[in-house]
Amino acid sequence: MPYTADKPKPKESSEQLRARIPGWGVDLDPKDRPSVPRERRDLATGAHWEFPERQEEKVPRERSIEHKFLTPVFGTSTPPSGVSGTLRRFAYRYSEGRAAHWLILLAADRVNAWEAHLGSFISLRPDNPVTESGVLSEFSGHGVRSRFGRKRADLAHQWMDPAIVAGPWILAGAAAVAVARKLGRHKA
Amino acid sequence: MKAMVYRGPYKVRVEEKDIPKLEHPNDAIVRVSLAAICGSDLHLYHGMMPDTRVGMTFGHEFVGTVHEVGSSVQNLKPGDRVMVPFNIFCGSCYFCSRGLYSNCHNVNANATAVGGIYGYSHTCGGYDGGQSEYVRVPFADVGPSLIPEWMDEEDAVLLTDAVATGYFGAQLGDISEGDTVVVFGAGPVGLFAAKSSWLMGAGRVIVIDHLEYRLEKARSFAHAETYNFVEYDDIVVHMKKITDYLGADVAIDAVGAEADGNLTQHVTSSQLKLQGGSPVALNWAIDSVRKGGTVSVMGAYGPMFSAVKFGDAVNKGLTLRMNQCPVKRQWPRLFEHVRNGYLKPSDIVTHRIPLEHIAEGYHMFSAKLDGIIKPLIVPSPS
Known part of the structure; x- marks a missing residue:
């Protein structure tokens, strides 16, 4: 079809689609769509307060500096602790608009994982990479059959993913060793 | 417990x-x-x-x-x-x-x-x-x-x-009777977005993924026309071909931060975490939809920046709609x-x-x- 004002015709008419697909067109009228219009003031939410009662802050709670105050309700899972906790508290000095906020939090996540991993060795339940990674499901879940001969896009890079993830850590470690050696030689 | x-x-x-x-x-x-x-x-x-x-x-x-x-x-x-x-x-x-x-x-x-x-x-x-x-x-x-x-x-x-998010995603597409809707991702949200598109009167629903078993589900469960992007040199060009070179009226990103299909995006986001997510599906959505069309984003992305083809969205006069459901x-x-x-x-x-x-x-x-x-x-x- 040349570039004209016409819209390409669907392969099937509305009548054919209505006959073939259960419920076709039942929400054709935007009035039947619950999120149209986007904002509505007539919805009953169940709230029986103008502003919610405040949850008790039993331990100091970190918060975004983009908030005027600590929200009246907040999560209490896993308060910050250790080196990662110090990093997290530092990250919350920056607004959500700053990359520093998120990059420090990501770094804290990695530090937290190592803290937990090393800490587990002095606990009654050390980390078990076999059970915690769920890798045994490669057998029960047909790992080979699920991957090969299936035209999966991720197969092209799965072999290099571990190297990509480990690469920056190995390079950073090597750089640290090189710097330490250089400093050692310089002092000597 | x-x-x-x-x-x-x-x-x-x-x-x-x-x-x-x-x-x-x-x-x-x-x-x-x-x-x-x-x-x-x-x-x-x-x-x-x-x-x-x-x-x-x-x-x-x-x-x-x-x-x-x-x-x-x-x-x-x-x-x-x-x-x-x-x-x-x-x-x-x-x-x-x-x-x-x-x-x-x-x-x-x-x-x-x-x-x-x-x-x-x-x-x-x-x-x-x-x-x-x-x-x-x-x-x-x-x-x-x-x-x-x-x-x-x-x-x-x-x-x-999953159901609510897929349904919401189709609503954000502002679908009119007879519209062509392309859904990127045949996971749970994509399947429900495809199914919901019919409820809103779509004339054609297309689902894109690279997992054959999920595309099969999109055909049987969501009555969708499906394409495995691995089989095409350029899925965007293919979308243009099958829509008479106009593009789809509505595109829905139901993939989000870990989209496959572009090695650079995969490495910088999923592996090195230098982006809030790999916007491969979102970029395909932007490029596959027709000028003046609507892109609905249901995929989850992190709070960091992502390399989104915003210029194309501007120049095509697209409506980008998104939210958590x-x-x-x-x-x-x-x-x-x-x-x-x-x-x-x-x-x-x-x-x-x-x-x-x-x-x-x-x-x-x-x-x-x-x-x-x-x-x-x-x-x-x-």
Whole structure:
């Protein structure tokens, strides 16, 4: 079809689609769509307060500096602790608009994982990479059959993913060793 | 109680934790009878979401029975069977009072750019989630609903996120009768977005993915025309070819942060975490839709920047629409659709995994093994 004002015709008419697909067109009228219009003031939410009662802050709670105050309700899972906790508290000095906020939090996540991993060795339940990674499901879940001969896009890079993830850590470690050696030689 | 616990990227295990306590007069404690792993949980599992702490319990899709209620709770009592939307919301702030429940301003101390979500990092409020035997449910008079007597529990758990999000995504596409809709991603949200597009009168629904078994599901469950992008040199050009070089009227991104199909995007986002997500599907959506068309974004992305082809969106005069789904707002209409048989959510459930084996569930879902589409988590009876 040349570039004209016409819209390409669907392969099937509305009548054919209505006959073939259960419920076709039942929400054709935007009035039947619950999120149209986007904002509505007539919805009953169940709230029986103008502003919610405040949850008790039993331990100091970190918060975004983009908030005027600590929200009246907040999560209490896993308060910050250790080196990662110090990093997290530092990250919350920056607004959500700053990359520093998120990059420090990501770094804290990695530090937290190592803290937990090393800490587990002095606990009654050390980390078990076999059970915690769920890798045994490669057998029960047909790992080979699920991957090969299936035209999966991720197969092209799965072999290099571990190297990509480990690469920056190995390079950073090597750089640290090189710097330490250089400093050692310089002092000597 | 037993609960799934995050131990670091790609590692989870089940631990004994204390049963959560009431921390606010409008809290409820819910005993979980069924939960699910969401595709977006994999972003946490892969260490992509900032402020995901070791020890946190994930899970924002769950149903159960009310175990205990706080002193101000009026609408629920112990013993009630409830379904809980993934959004935590107060019902009274500027945003909630306008129906934008996913943007509640009173529940997430850690960030203003997102509301509260169960078990979804401290960036989403620091609440433990429902992949456990018990969970704290804030604002019990606002969030949860009683599960209708006639509704199957597996249908109910899918309505807490995947069905509602897919349905919401189709609404954001502003679909008109006869429109061509292309959905990127044949996971649970993509399947429900495709199915919902028909309810809104689409004339043609196309689904793109690279997993053949999911494309098969898109054909059988969502009546969609499907294409595996691996088979095409350039999926955008193919989309143009099959739409008479005009482009689709509506494109829906139902993939999000870990989209495959571009090595540079994959390495810089999924592996090196230098982006908030790999916007491959979003960029394909922008390029596949016609000028003046609408792109609806349902895929989850992290808070960092992503390399989105914004110039193309500007120059094509696109309407970009997106949000986390305000789940409870969708329920009355979705209940009708389920009751009328237009939607059967549990048709996409492929695996039912005991909580004790959740690590295997995460690995299988992450690696896309064994034809997995939607895994449910079954807590053991206490």
